[in-house]
Amino acid sequence: MENKNPNEQLSGVVNAWAEMQKRMWGDWSAMLQNLPGGNEGPVEAARKGMETITKGTNEAARTLMDRITSSQGAMNRVMDFFFRSMKVVAPNLEANKDWRPDLKAFADSWAKESTAMLQRSLGMGAHLGSLGNTMTKDLPNAVGPWMSFLIEAASAGHMGEAMLGGTAGLSRLLAMESDASALAGVGEIPHFGVSREKNAKIMRLVDAAVDLRKSSLKFHTAFAEALAKAVEATVEELGKVAAKGEKITAVRDLMRLWYRTADASLLVTFNSQEFLDVQNEFTKAQQDFKLKQRALVEDVLRNLDIPTRSEIDQAYKVMHDMKMEIRALKRELAPPAHAKAGAAPRKAAATRAKSE
Amino acid sequence: MMTFPIQILPADLAAEAAALNAKLTKGVDLLSSLTDEDVDIGSTPKDVIFEQDGIRVYHYHPTVEKSKIIKTPLLIVPPLINGYEVADLQPDRSVVRNLLNQGIDVYLNDWGYPRPVDKHRTVDDYINGYLDEHVDFIRHYHGVDKIALFGICQGGTISTTYSTLHQDKISHLTLTVSPIDFDAYRANHKPHEGLMFTMGADADVDKMVAVHGNVPADVLNVSFLMASPFILNFGKYADVIDILDDRPALLNFLRMEKWLFGGPDAVGQTFREFIRDFLKGNKLVKGTLEVGGRKVDLQELKIPILNIFAEKDHIVPPPCTVALGKHVGSKDYTEFAINTGHIGIYTGGLAQKVLAPTVANWMRERGA
DSSP: OOOOOHHHHHHHHHHHHHHHHHHHHHHHHHHTTTSTTGGGOHHHHHHHHHHHHTTTSOHHHHHHHHHHHHHHHHHHHHHHHHHHHHHHHHHHHHTTOOOHHHHHHHHHHHHHHHHHHHHHHHSHHHHHHHHHHIIIIIHHHHHHHHHHHHHHHTTTSOHHHHHTTOOHHHHHHHTTTSSOOTTGGGGOOOOOSOOHHHHHHHHHHHHHHHHHHHHHHHHHHHHHHHHHHHHHHHHHHHHHHHHTTOOBOSHHHHHHHHHHHHHHHHHHHHTSHHHHHHHHHHHHHHHHHHHHHHHHHHHHHHHTTOOOHHHHHHHHHHHHHHHHHHHHHHHHHSOOOOOOTTSOHHHHHHTTOEEO | OOOOSBOOOHHHHHHHHHHHHHHHHHHHHHHHHOOTTTTOOSOSOEEEEEEETTEEEEEEOOSSOGGGSOSSOEEEEOOSSSOGGGGEEETTEEHHHHHHHTTOOEEEEEOOOOOGGGTTOOHHIIIIIIIHHHHHHHHHHHTOSOEEEEEETHHHHHHHHHHHHOGGGEEEEEEESOOSOTTGGGTTOOTTSOHHHHHHHHSOHHHHHHHHSSBOHHHHHHHHHTTSHHIIIIIHHHHGGGGTTOHHHHHHHHHHHHHHHSOOOBOHHHHHHIIIIIIISOHHHHTOOEETTEEOOGGGOOSOEEEEEETTOSSSOHHHHHTHHHHOOOSOEEEEEESSOTTHHHHSHHHHHHHHHHHHHHHHHTTO
């Protein structure tokens, strides 16, 4: 039976939507209870279960299931947002009143809420976390084998001595415990300690992390505003549906209308110069952060005599230039014969051919 | 008083959930039975006739008797940033097969998957190096002085540049949804068109290449996904549940996904030059483009050209492709529109019927 009260109707839909999710993933969870991930919630259980079930089968099929299950969580959040905004506009829409002021207030409050959430999740902590990872996780992983070597080499002294440039242990090892000191000079490693230059690189990385935090918040706030506009467009669309006397009776039809309308609205925003500027600022801040991070990592690697990305790139460039030069010379020396029809080039070419 | 249009009853919702659940259950059976061979793309029989630096040239097996084969061979040039398989997604959606069935002798350039060591390759390396060598090899292999080129999207931009510089080796040039004038869409800009170009024009490509080296395919995909974020990220995966129990439909979907997300990274230096000179500088139509120290003057391009575009193309808007007609010196220039989208021109139902016959007839009429 048709429900005339929009608040009741929407509350019913929200509750039923939650129940539907619970049942759907609950059934899956029960079915997959013996599979990994069972204790991490139904969606995770389904995802991990699917990985297990489809293991050894086609990669595209596995990826698809992963996308279906991963998009489920995001889809639920989007639908939750949508239902909340609908509850705000429904009474006014029903009464043929202007619903925009209420929606605007809801969108503003939602954008503030989202921004506050982003401040918590994407704030300084996250980028400093990345910085911390560089210092405590990535670097030890990269230099681990060298450090083990150093520890062994410096075993006669202590690790701190080796880190500060002390080479007694290393020299002893390279000299094979003898008095022959010809190899000892090789063991001289540069100072690894803190210097003004290194401090400056760390500070530049911290600056980049702060810039990234600022631009990240700006971008996500712009995105939240874009979503609020998308809701507005969807309400307009629902108004058209109502004006035609039509009804939406299935959740997936509602989702389709929301996705279609939201996409059209977002595309307009994404093409605006204002949004592009914010997006570019965010992208450039991410890139700057990566470059500053690399500068610091390369400094450490260089001191440990490990090839850096920049040095490898230089080697690649030399290889590329030589390869192209050799090919050009080869072509000059033996230009391809432009065989005429009737010649028998296929035989010669067949030596390079292989069937797929 | 207007009735609020959302009228979803709990009982309907329960029924909807049960139906979805049933489809998912059936879908798992089907998905778990699929193998890599089932989701194969680029499967039309072929030989590798040339291979260098991970780049290959294929020669496809003919499907018509020898007497019906057009004597001028045709080399398909795919884009550098997408897999060649879009031209041969599956047997019933294959530009390659359709061209073979029309009696065209088909070769294809597979640019492969660039490695970090390849990051310094330039536009000149691709055009005057690899492509020129491939064209020479096919001319020699086939015993002809000239061959025809068929460009796919960015591959058409490359083919146009190549043909302008090496006109003595090319008899016919066919382009499909190929960007030539990267600014042309701005004149009458519709919001859903050209987002990729708009984003590219604002990008700091030097920094991008400095960070990534070769620009990852996933980074390039962002601008594609942003053109329809909800539908492409959520909607289509919700809708696919409807076909999870339909093996042929599911395989079609999976092949497209495999192609879409399995593309190569963009070679760093080539990407930098392409964005700088073609997209931002729009030098091809301004007449200021130089490749390998040679000026590329489209007025000098005088061979027959068939320019095929998609009327609903929001990635390469039609004005960006048909602009070629205003700039080339060729007196034999033909445009052909297909009522489809950017990818649909290779995989769509209508394109399967009209694209290959149009190319074959056009070539035959011009003595190929």
